[in-house]
Structures are given as structure tokens and as C-alpha cells.
Amino acid sequence: MLGYTIKRLLQMVLVLFVVSIIVFLMMSFTGDPVFMVIPIDSTQAEIEQARRLLGLDQSLFSQYWIFLSNLLQGDFGRSYVFRQPAMDLILERLPATMEMVLVAMAFATLIAIPLGVYAGANPNRTASRGIMAASLFGISLPGFWVGMMLIYFFSVRHPFLPSSGRGETIEILGLRLSIFTADGWSHILLPAVTLALATLAIILRITRAGMMEVMRQDYIRFARAKGASRTHILFAHGLKNALIPVVTIFGLQLGDLIAFATITETIFAWPGTGKLLIDSIYRGDRPVIVVYLMLTAFIFVVINFLVDIVYTVIDPRITVK
Amino acid sequence: MAEPLLDLRGLQTHFQTFGGLVKAVDGVSFNVKAGEIVGLVGESGGGKSVIGFSILGLVDPPGRIAGGEIRFDGRDISKLGEREMRNVRGRDIAMVFQDPMTSLNPVYTIGRQMDEVLRLHTNLDEAARRTRCIRMLEDVGISGAESRLDAYPHQFSGGMRQRVVIAIALLAGSRLIIADEPTTALDVTVQSQILKLMRRQVQETGAAMILITHDLAVVSEMADRVVVLYCGKVVERGLTEEVIRSPAHPYTRGLLDSIPRITDRQRRLRQIPGTVPDIRTLGAGCSFRGRCAHAQPLCAERSPELVPVRGSLDAACHFPLQEAL
Numbered sequence: 001m002l003g004y005t006i007k008r009l010l011q012m013v014l015v016l017f018v019v020s021i022i023v024f025l026m027m028s029f030t031g032d033p034v035f036m037v038i039p040i041d042s043t044q045a046e047i048e049q050a051r052r053l054l055g056l057d058q059s060l061f062s063q064y065w066i067f068l069s070n071l072l073q074g075d076f077g078r079s080y081v082f083r084q085p086a087m088d089l090i091l092e093r094l095p096a097t098m099e100m101v102l103v104a105m106a107f108a109t110l111i112a113i114p115l116g117v118y119a120g121a122n123p124n125r126t127a128s129r130g131i132m133a134a135s136l137f138g139i140s141l142p143g144f145w146v147g148m149m150l151i152y153f154f155s156v157r158h159p160f161l162p163s164s165g166r167g168e169t170i171e172i173l174g175l176r177l178s179i180f181t182a183d184g185w186s187h188i189l190l191p192a193v194t195l196a197l198a199t200l201a202i203i204l205r206i207t208r209a210g211m212m213e214v215m216r217q218d219y220i221r222f223a224r225a226k227g228a229s230r231t232h233i234l235f236a237h238g239l240k241n242a243l244i245p246v247v248t249i250f251g252l253q254l255g256d257l258i259a260f261a262t263i264t265e266t267i268f269a270w271p272g273t274g275k276l277l278i279d280s281i282y283r284g285d286r287p288v289i290v291v292y293l294m295l296t297a298f299i300f301v302v303i304n305f306l307v308d309i310v311y312t313v314i315d316p317r318i319t320v321k
Numbered sequence: 322m323a324e325p326l327l328d329l330r331g332l333q334t335h336f337q338t339f340g341g342l343v344k345a346v347d348g349v350s351f352n353v354k355a356g357e358i359v360g361l362v363g364e365s366g367g368g369k370s371v372i373g374f375s376i377l378g379l380v381d382p383p384g385r386i387a388g389g390e391i392r393f394d395g396r397d398i399s400k401l402g403e404r405e406m407r408n409v410r411g412r413d414i415a416m417v418f419q420d421p422m423t424s425l426n427p428v429y430t431i432g433r434q435m436d437e438v439l440r441l442h443t444n445l446d447e448a449a450r451r452t453r454c455i456r457m458l459e460d461v462g463i464s465g466a467e468s469r470l471d472a473y474p475h476q477f478s479g480g481m482r483q484r485v486v487i488a489i490a491l492l493a494g495s496r497l498i499i500a501d502e503p504t505t506a507l508d509v510t511v512q513s514q515i516l517k518l519m520r521r522q523v524q525e526t527g528a529a530m531i532l533i534t535h536d537l538a539v540v541s542e543m544a545d546r547v548v549v550l551y552c553g554k555v556v557e558r559g560l561t562e563e564v565i566r567s568p569a570h571p572y573t574r575g576l577l578d579s580i581p582r583i584t585d586r587q588r589r590l591r592q593i594p595g596t597v598p599d600i601r602t603l604g605a606g607c608s609f610r611g612r613c614a615h616a617q618p619l620c621a622e623r624s625p626e627l628v629p630v631r632g633s634l635d636a637a638c639h640f641p642l643q644e645a646l
Contacts, residue, residue, distance in 0.1 A: 217423060218418055218423040218424040219425055221424075222424040222426075223426065223437075224377075224379055224410065225377055225411065225416040226437060226441065226489070227407045227409070227410035227411030227438075229407065240428045241426070314428065316473040
């Protein structure tokens with residue numbers, strides 16, 4: 001277990017290194033960032049000075065070398081635009097994204113799994129067919145459209161939910177959170193639902209497919225022959241055996257939502273990291289983008305590691321080595 | 322004589338398929354007395370397993386029990402609701418499945434799967450349940466039972482798993498055990514161990530057992546009485562000894578002849594010609610007539626009733642075989 005963890009940590013360092021190179025290279029193709037930070041009427045001398053100040057006069061290789069050596073000292077670079085450490089900018093916004101994503105994932109999972117279990121255990125019932133048909137909408141409707149429709153119905157036609165911002169926040173352990181205030185909840189609801197819809201549909205379909213397979217197994221019949229109740233058979237005997245692909249998808253979706261809730265955050269003016277990313281891309285704020293994408297890679301690696309651990313908890317036949 | 326523990330009266334279990342109605346079990350009657358082992362014999366597709374599942378009310382759509390009675394201890398359990406039936410399953414009637422590799426849930430420990438039965442059907446506290454599980458595992462011949470409770474099914478061999486399955490079936494003190502081909506998936510050497518174990522357990526607990534198998538050799542070792550099935554119908558039933566020594570139905574004769582014997586190694590193994598007919602297209606007449614050496618015109622006209630022939634034997638044949646000398 002310890003060996004496994006160390007191996008995964010080393011893997012993570014390698015992944016982050018590769019990501020940093022790729023992002024650095026790609027950013028150098030997107031134009032000269034110096035034009036994003038200087039006033040339009042700057043003189044040539046001012047441009048050169050800004051370039052020198054930002055270190056953009058050096059070769060790409062030495063720029064990367066400076067970035068890397070600073071990184072190893074815990075310095076992730078400063079935003080060209082905000083003149084603040086890039087990491088601080090991101091971490092400041094991360095709680096907003098995290099709470100929206102966690103609410104969305106909880107919402108998606110709590111609805112998708114019972115429905116998926118039901119549809120998988122009773123594939124021929126009309127209700128199951130209805131659930132499956134509805135899930136197709138969840139998969140195929142684009143998030144931006146769903147978001148706008150929700151705003152139209154719940155904020156414009158029947159205005160009982162706000163359409164933008166985080167609402168009232170309170171500070172807990174140094175984090176500004178809105179899920180502990182009623183106003184915060186009313187703000188989080190629409191973006192979370194928008195974000196949850198696709199994930200809900202995917203998890204539902206994966207759960208159903210797994211359950212259909214599992215319910216044919218002999219041990220399900222044996223459990224019935226023991227006199228176990230239907231609910232117990234479905235959730236204890238059935239679901240646990242169907243859970244491996246569900247956990248896999250859950251992990252991937254979780255990472256995806258944390259990293260790329262950009263569209264939803266933009267629609268609902270949610271002050272999270274996704275919005276920071278899109279703004280930074282517009283402004284060519286390379287340090288922020290690099291750190292952001294490295295953080296994203298880090299989150300994915302950590303989630304995958306946790307998913308692997310969860311596998312071993314679910315199925316004793318799986319061991320980490 | 323006391324009322325039998327289990328009394329099947331004209332059981333009908335039908336499956337509605339795209340190809341038509343399949344009468345998998347078509348008017349089957351037999352009974353099982355307390356402490357008795359009854360062998361249910363027939364070829365694959367003969368409806369043997371469906372009878373077992375019907376008794377426990379575990380026939381899934383498109384199948385359904387279309388008629389007849391399943392009287393257990395004097396009441397017709399085929400009419401019970403799902404909730405009442407759950408109290409019958411595992412407590413009054415337990416079942417052992419064919420394939421021990423798949424009948425245990427891979428993600429739970431042996432101990433937990435055993436404990437489940439006791440939690441469902443007894444009021445014992447945790448310590449008492451654990452003691453009982455350990456004793457049961459020892460009874461079925463698993464050494465180091467206490468440490469084995471925390472093992473998972475994949476850590477056991479096939480034979481050991483079947484012992485665990487049997488332990489689970491016996492745990493709640495069921496009065497009837499339905500064993501569906503309990504040794505078919507096992508090595509020959511393990512087979513006889515498991516059979517001996519099952520017979521001993523049945524004798525010790527006084528439970529009755531229905532032994533479903535295609536193997537007449539197994540039945541002749543184990544069962545007190547035999548019920549031979551063909552195309553969902555009982556074609557012959559009687560005391561094991563009489564059925565084995567001198568069957569009245571040509572189908573039973575055919576099954577017996579196809580058991581390899583060590584004494585006539587030189588001869589080609591005899592077999593029943595033909596295959597089991599499509600159960601959906603059976604018309605009037607005896608369903609075995611196409612494969613029967615003794616078939617007469619009458620066999621195609623009228624299906625034979627199950628009637629007493631001689632001794633303990635009942636057979637459904639217009640021209641039952643004479644007693645062998």
C-alpha cells in the first residue's frame with residue numbers, strides 16, 4: 001500500500017512536469033502576452049520595458065527554466081494582469097467552484113443511482129423505459145442551453161431564484177462558503193442543477209447497465225432464496241457488484257466538473273475558477289493558465305488515485321500493487 | 322401415514338416466449354415426506370430446476386405458476402404473497418445451487434453471507450449467530466472455521482464453496498432443502514464428499530431433501546424415492562431401488578442404460594436415440610414416442626396418464642416394461 005502510494009506520487013510528478021511543458025509551449029503560440037498588459041498607446045520603449053519586467057525578452061527555454069526553478073521553491077509565478085501570485089488567485093476562487101461542483105455531484109449521484117438501480121432491476125417496466133428516455137435528454141442537451149432555460153423559467157418568468165453570483169457567504173476555516181447560508185443555497189441551486197444534468201444521465205445509464213448484468217447472476221438468486229428483501233437484494237447484493245464502473249465515471253466527471261465548469265460559471269456569473277480560466281485565456285495571462293492546468297492535472301491524478309483505493313474497498317478481488 | 326411435508330399437486334409453470342407458450346412444468350405431482358430424500362431426474366431442459374424455483378416462488382417473468390398447488394406443511398405456499406414467501410425462503414425451505422463458483426456474492430465475506438440468513442430468520446444476538454456460523458462451517462468440514470469467516474469466496478476452491486453454500490442452506494434449520502445439481506460443477510473426487518456430507522446433514526437434522534440431478538448414479542446412492550421427468554411431466558416415480566432395478570417407463574430404462582459401467586468396457590455406451598423434442602410443439606400423445614423403441618399407434622393419439630404399474634412404481638406409459646427378472 002505504501003509502495004503503491006509512493007509509485008503513484010512519482011507518477012504524479014511526471015504527469016505535472018509533462019503538463020507544464022505542454023502548456024508552456026502551447027501558450028507561446030497564442031501571441032505575445034505583452035500586448036495584453038500594456039496600454040494601447042504605449043511607446044516602443046515602454047513595450048520593451050514591460051517585456052523585460054515580465055521576463056518575456058528571454059528565450060522560451062530560459063523562461064521555462066525560471067518558471068521551473070521558482071516552482072521548486074514554491075513560487076508558481078504572478079499573474080500579468082492582477083500582479084498577484086497566480087496560485088493565490090486560483091485558490092481564492094476554488095471554494096466557489098468546489099462547492100458548486102460538490103452540490104452538483106451529490107445531486108446527480110443521489111438521483112441517478114436509485115433510478116439506475118430501479119431501471120436496471122426492472123428493465124421492462126414502463127417507468128424504466130421512461131427513465132432511460134429522459135436520460136437521453138440529460139446527455140444530449142447542451143449545458144449552456146439548459147442553464148439559460150433554467151434562468152428563463154426560474155429567474156425571469158417566475159422569479160424565485162437568483163440567476164447570478166454566489167449570494168451571501170460566510171467564512172469557515174478561512175474559506176468563503178455559501179452553502180451554509182439560505183441565500184447561498186438559492187444561488188447555488190440553478191448552476192448546480194445545470195452542471196449535474198449530464199453527469200446524472202451518465203451515472204444513471206452506467207448504473208442501469210451494471211445492474212442489468214448483475215441481476216442475472218446466481219448470487220442474486222441465491223440471496224432471494226435466503227429470503228432477503230427486495231431492497232436489500234438490490235442495494236446490498238446488486239449495487240455493490242455494479243459499482244466499479246460507476247465509481248470510475250464518478251471520478252472522471254468530478255475532475256471534469258471541477259476543472260471545466262467554465263460555461264456554467266460564465267452563464268451564472270459564478271465567481272469560480274472556470275470563469276478565472278476563461279478570463280485569463282482572453283487576457284493571455286500565461287502564469288495563471290499554466291498553474292491552473294497543472295492544478296487540474298493534479299486534481300485528476302488525486303481523484304484517480306482515490307478511485308483506485310475505492311475499487312479495493314468495493315471489491316476484495318482487486319488489490320493495489 | 323402422516324401428511325407429507327411437501328405435496329405438489331398438478332404444478333404448472335409456464336413461460337410466455339416469442340416462440341409460443343412453453344409448459345416447462347406441466348402438471349407435476351409428487352410428494353416429499355419429512356426426513357426423506359427424493360431424487361428429481363431428467364435430461365437438461367426437462368423442467369427439473371424450474372420445479373425447484375417454483376416451490377420457492379422464484380420464477381421470474383415471463384414465467385409464472387399457471388396452476389396446481391404447492392402444499393408445504395399443509396398450506397398452499399404458491400398462493401402466498403411476496404412478504405410471506407420471504408419467511409418461507411431460507412427458513413422453511415432452503416436451496417443449494419448448481420454452480421458454487423457463482424452462487425456466493427464475491428464482494429462479501431463468507432461470514433457476512435452466512436450471518437445474513439440468521440439475521441433474517443432468527444432472533445439470535447451477534448455472538449450467538451457467530452458461534453452458530455462457526456459450528457456450521459465445522460459441520461460441513463471446513464477447518465479453521467473461525468478464521469475462514471472473514472475470507473472472501475474467491476479465496477475458496479469450488480468444493481469448499483459448495484460446502485459453504487450447503488452450510489448457508491442448513492443454517493436456519495430448514496425442513497426442506499432443494500439441491501439443484503449440487504455436484505455437477507465439481508470434480509468427481511469432491512462430488513462424493515459433498516454428496517456424503519449432504520446425506521449426513523439431512524439425516525442429522527431430520528430435514529427432507531429434493532435432489533435435482535441428471536445423474537441417476539447420484540440418485541441411486543442418495544435418494545429414497547425417484548421422480549423421473551420428461552418434457553415437464555412426471556413419467557415415472559417410485560422407490561429408488563425398484564426404479565433402478567426394473568423401471569416401468571422406457572425413458573427411465575434409457576437413462577439407466579446410458580450410465581457407463583466398468584464391467585462392460587468393451588461395448589459402446591448405449592444412448593437414448595434422438596433429442597428432447599421442442600416443448601412448444603408437443604401435440605397430443607406421449608412426448609417420448611419419437612424416441613421410444615416400444616411406441617405403438619396409440620402413443621400418438623392419447624397421452625398416457627400416470628398410473629400405478631407394479632409395486633411402488635407409477636408410470637405414464639401405455640405399454641409399461643415388464644419387471645426384469
